[in-house]
Amino acid sequence: MSEYNFAYLDEQTKRMIRRAILKGLAIPGYQVPFASREMPMPYGWGTGGVQVSAAILTPDDRFKVIDQGADDTTNAVSIRSFFERTANVATTTATEDASVIQTRHRIPEDTLTEDQVLVYQVPIPEPLRFLEPRESETRKMHSLEEYGLMHVKLYEDISRHGHIATSYAYPVKVEGRYVMDPSPIPKFDNPKLDDMAAIQLFGAGREQRIYALPPYTQVVSLDFDDHPFEASKADQICGLCGAADSYLDEVIVDDAGGRMFCCSDTDYCSRRRAAGHQGPAFPGSEVAA
Amino acid sequence: MYVAVKGGERAIENAHAWLAEERRGDSNIAELSVAQIREQMKLAVDRVMAEGSLYDPDLAALAIKQSRGDLIEAIFLIRAYRTTLPRFGTSKPIDTGAMACDRRISATFKDLPGGQVLGPTFDYTHRLLDFKLAADGEVPEAASRPPMSGEVPHVTEFLNREGLIEEAQPEDTPPPDLTREPLEMPANRALRLQALTRSDEGFTLGLAYSTQRGYARNHAFVGELRIGTVSVEMDIPELGFSVEIGEVTVTECETVNQFKGSKTEPPQFTRGYGLVFGQSERKAISMALVDRALRWEELGEDNVGAPAQDTEFVLYHADNIQATGFLEHIKLPHYVDFQSELELVRKLRREAGVSQMQEAAE
Amino acid sequence: MEHSSLQAKTLLGGFEAPAIQSAHAFRGIMQAMARPGKIFDIEGAEPPAPLSAAAGCVLLTLCDTDTPVYLAGAADTPAIRAWLAFHTGAPLVGRSECMFALGSWRDLAPLSSYPIGTSQYPDRSATLIVESAELTPNGPMLTGPGIKDSAQLSLPDIAAFQDNHALFPLGLDFIFTCANRLAALPRTTEVSECMSQ
Numbered sequence: 001m002s003e004y005n006f007a008y009l010d011e012q013t014k015r016m017i018r019r020a021i022l023k024g025l026a027i028p029g030y031q032v033p034f035a036s037r038e039m040p041m042p043y044g045w046g047t048g049g050v051q052v053s054a055a056i057l058t059p060d061d062r063f064k065v066i067d068q069g070a071d072d073t074t075n076a077v078s079i080r081s082f083f084e085r086t087a088n089v090a091t092t093t094a095t096e097d098a099s100v101i102q103t104r105h106r107i108p109e110d111t112l113t114e115d116q117v118l119v120y121q122v123p124i125p126e127p128l129r130f131l132e133p134r135e136s137e138t139r140k141m142h143s144l145e146e147y148g149l150m151h152v153k154l155y156e157d158i159s160r161h162g163h164i165a166t167s168y169a170y171p172v173k174v175e176g177r178y179v180m181d182p183s184p185i186p187k188f189d190n191p192k193l194d195d196m197a198a199i200q201l202f203g204a205g206r207e208q209r210i211y212a213l214p215p216y217t218q219v220v221s222l223d224f225d226d227h228p229f230e231a232s233k234a235d236q237i238c239g240l241c242g243a244a245d246s247y248l249d250e251v252i253v254d255d256a257g258g259r260m261f262c263c264s265d266t267d268y269c270s271r272r273r274a275a276g277h278q279g280p281a282f283p284g285s286e287v288a289a
Numbered sequence: 290m291y292v293a294v295k296g297g298e299r300a301i302e303n304a305h306a307w308l309a310e311e312r313r314g315d316s317n318i319a320e321l322s323v324a325q326i327r328e329q330m331k332l333a334v335d336r337v338m339a340e341g342s343l344y345d346p347d348l349a350a351l352a353i354k355q356s357r358g359d360l361i362e363a364i365f366l367i368r369a370y371r372t373t374l375p376r377f378g379t380s381k382p383i384d385t386g387a388m389a390c391d392r393r394i395s396a397t398f399k400d401l402p403g404g405q406v407l408g409p410t411f412d413y414t415h416r417l418l419d420f421k422l423a424a425d426g427e428v429p430e431a432a433s434r435p436p437m438s439g440e441v442p443h444v445t446e447f448l449n450r451e452g453l454i455e456e457a458q459p460e461d462t463p464p465p466d467l468t469r470e471p472l473e474m475p476a477n478r479a480l481r482l483q484a485l486t487r488s489d490e491g492f493t494l495g496l497a498y499s500t501q502r503g504y505a506r507n508h509a510f511v512g513e514l515r516i517g518t519v520s521v522e523m524d525i526p527e528l529g530f531s532v533e534i535g536e537v538t539v540t541e542c543e544t545v546n547q548f549k550g551s552k553t554e555p556p557q558f559t560r561g562y563g564l565v566f567g568q569s570e571r572k573a574i575s576m577a578l579v580d581r582a583l584r585w586e587e588l589g590e591d592n593v594g595a596p597a598q599d600t601e602f603v604l605y606h607a608d609n610i611q612a613t614g615f616l617e618h619i620k621l622p623h624y625v626d627f628q629s630e631l632e633l634v635r636k637l638r639r640e641a642g643v644s645q646m647q648e649a650a651e
Numbered sequence: 652m653e654h655s656s657l658q659a660k661t662l663l664g665g666f667e668a669p670a671i672q673s674a675h676a677f678r679g680i681m682q683a684m685a686r687p688g689k690i691f692d693i694e695g696a697e698p699p700a701p702l703s704a705a706a707g708c709v710l711l712t713l714c715d716t717d718t719p720v721y722l723a724g725a726a727d728t729p730a731i732r733a734w735l736a737f738h739t740g741a742p743l744v745g746r747s748e749c750m751f752a753l754g755s756w757r758d759l760a761p762l763s764s765y766p767i768g769t770s771q772y773p774d775r776s777a778t779l780i781v782e783s784a785e786l787t788p789n790g791p792m793l794t795g796p797g798i799k800d801s802a803q804l805s806l807p808d809i810a811a812f813q814d815n816h817a818l819f820p821l822g823l824d825f826i827f828t829c830a831n832r833l834a835a836l837p838r839t840t841e842v843s844e845c846m847s848q
Contacts, residue, residue: 006670007374010373011669011673019718022684022713023776026839027839033471033473034471037372039369043611043613043615044615044618045621049613057674065623074300074301084316114686134601135601167630175839176798177819186626186629199681199685213685213796214797215685216796216798217796217797232636233629247628249628262797269625
């Protein structure tokens with residue numbers, strides 16, 4: 001890869017992305033248009049996150065990539081090795097050792113610190129997109145702070161189902177101004193967005209948008225007084241490490257449909273196990289049904 | 290006991306090795322050279338250059354070889370390569386009036402200055418499989434004549450003289466650059482044409498066809514279709530003049546479309562325009578029809594709600610690299626969001642079951 | 652003689668390893684914009700006097716042919732123009748068309764003529780690089796996104812920043828540079844007189 005520049009992107013592209021990041025930080029939750037480039041991986045596979053990471057990484061960083069909370073999913077492996085090759089950057093799977101974490105669909109369980117940057121891969125950055133497909137219209141709605149459509153949608157859920165039927169990519173309001181899509185993280189992760197010590201950057205490559213949350217920014221999940229937001233997860237504990245406070249994936253373990261639950265954050269889970277915690281799926285325990 | 294799936298890295302390496310083997314196919318069969326693809330799969334090469342927005346037949350041929358003939362994959366390879374290239378400057382607009390035409394036809398006039406040149410076209414071939422090609426591709430030499438010299442005037446210029454077709458006003462403002470600036474609505478015609486020239490051939494064809502079948506019909510005649518080479522020139526400020534830096538083959542289509550006239554304009558014909566790298570006339574004609582359909586607003590026509598009139602719809606969905614990436618990304622793991630949906634559906638069903646039971650009990 | 656020394660100065664003072672140095676510089680600028688009031692070190696550029704190294708770094712890291720720059724007052728010298736042109740290619744414009752403006756607080760005033768963005772594109776606003784004689788964590792109190800509880804910064808004014816904040820989501824963003832240090836103040840920050848002594 002030596003024929004390519006440090007972190008793959010050319011300097012002019014990085015400057016363009018860097019300027020967009022700064023404006024994003026100055027206007028939290030507002031989607032800054034940027035001239036996304038074709039990357040050597042497909043649109044929809046994290047090109048926005050990859051471009052943001054390429055624009056912020058330095059050789060001193062320690063980089064972690066997770067997909068669905070896991071460091072070893074194939075796309076996470078692929079993105080991590082891309083930066084190992086093009087930016088010669090050190091990598092890690094340990095959340096606490098990472099200075100930059102690129103993620104798809106999760107926020108790590110560990111509380112992030114001021115020394116960290118969390119980069120989200122975003123498929124559809126516009127929270128109003130599925131209510132109004134036209135960019136020209138949604139841009140107008142943001143400018144006028146016209147979010148009635150979103151509240152109507154959420155309220156229709158309540159009247160039909162008794163609950164807000166949005167379980168991931170749950171919309172938030174940033175500093176009382178912009179409604180923002182937090183990317184398809186489960187709503188369990190939404191409270192972590194608020195008042196986070198780390199910088200949060202969101203990159204949507206195909207849709208050509210970058211947005212940001214500075215540290216200690218107020219991020220509120222949309223809700224109603226009589227139907228307050230609730231961060232939910234499976235009512236189980238991790239079969240491997242026994243954690244009761246982490247987001248759980250459901251795994252089918254046999255042909256009879258036997259299931260177990262385990263932490264989606266693989267680093268969190270393995271550190272707990274290394275520290276001696278054991279879940280019910282270990283030899284001698286029953287697999288949680 | 291459940292063990293989380295590990296070894297993603299090895300799986301990827303093995304998959305790549307297998308892919309390379311499959312790409313090569315049976316090693317008892319001679320390997321294709323890039324030159325063979327460039328010379329004998331020329332229309333595929335042209336499509337890759339057009340939608341890849343990079344004029345380089347050798348690289349396009351290499352991309353086709355590497356992608357096992359998957360042209361969208363080849364276009365992707367070219368796009369990803371293109372974006373890493375430094376930009377030295379901007380050429381002057383090419384002059385298609387000075388094209389050395391291999392093909393030049395008009396559907397609106399039986400004959401015209403410069404003549405009709407059929408050129409290397411499939412148009413009047415009978416689509417019968419030529420089994421001789423399976424054994425032996427040798428061809429007899431085609432008749433030739435000296436190239437025509439001088440400018441070949443555009444057909445629409447003849448109509449222009451009578452004022453029968455809208456003026457295409459010269460425009461000196463630099464066009465926006467789709468590859469350097471985010472797509473923004475409303476998009477002017479220069480930007481729309483840029484998006485269309487690199488748009489997916491199939492998508493553009495389908496849209497153009499829909500206008501012919503009545504979804505914003507604009508009754509297009511192919512005023513002219515020409516294919517040939519034009520020189521590319523660049524101003525060199527240090528020299529104070531422009532130099533020719535090469536030549537490219539392009540296909541240009543100008544359609545002559547019906548127009549009833551409006552309050553401010555007398556009845557006259559209107560224009561649709563298509564220009565594509567290489568020999569890609571299906572694409573150029575499609576582009577011209579879609580261009581014309583998208584011009585409804587500036588021509589004071591009704592928006593009948595047809596897909597081909599909808600700039601946002603067309604431009605945001607015409608790029609096959611964006612489309613295929615996002616479409617195929619749904620095969621990536623989504624188990625975290627799926628899990629949250631599972632929990633929600635279970636919860637809603639639980640409560641629905643409870644309320645049904647309550648109703649039944651009442 | 653003078654001409655050739657100007658030429659020499661023009662060619663010098665850029666990043667020796669642009670990709671790496673601008674990556675480090677940007678991290679500092681990003682941290683500053685994300686944590687208003689906090690002061691960060693930044694290095695690598697040696698622009699012509701009277702420009703600070705920090706201002707030079709910001710220009711090299713963020714500016715190019717796509718970013719119109721306004722040079723205010725004492726920052727508008729032939730040496731600085733030549734240096735900026737050589738290292739960034741940024742076109743020089745008036746304040747109303749600029750994406751970045753550079754100068755002392757006094758030279759940059761009045762703020763009313765810089766682009767503050769539009770309601771649909773509030774990002775299309777100028778960033779002002781304010782060359783400062785001092786930069787210390789003392790002075791007016793800052794609160795808002797990026798700031799845990801509150802911060803203090805030696806700002807040259809209070810009312811101007813309050814007026815700018817009132818425009819939110821429109822408004823200007825500021826980067827204060829002094830020697831090899833910088834701090835930032837985005838439009839989100841609320842500025843008030845510091846009560847405690």
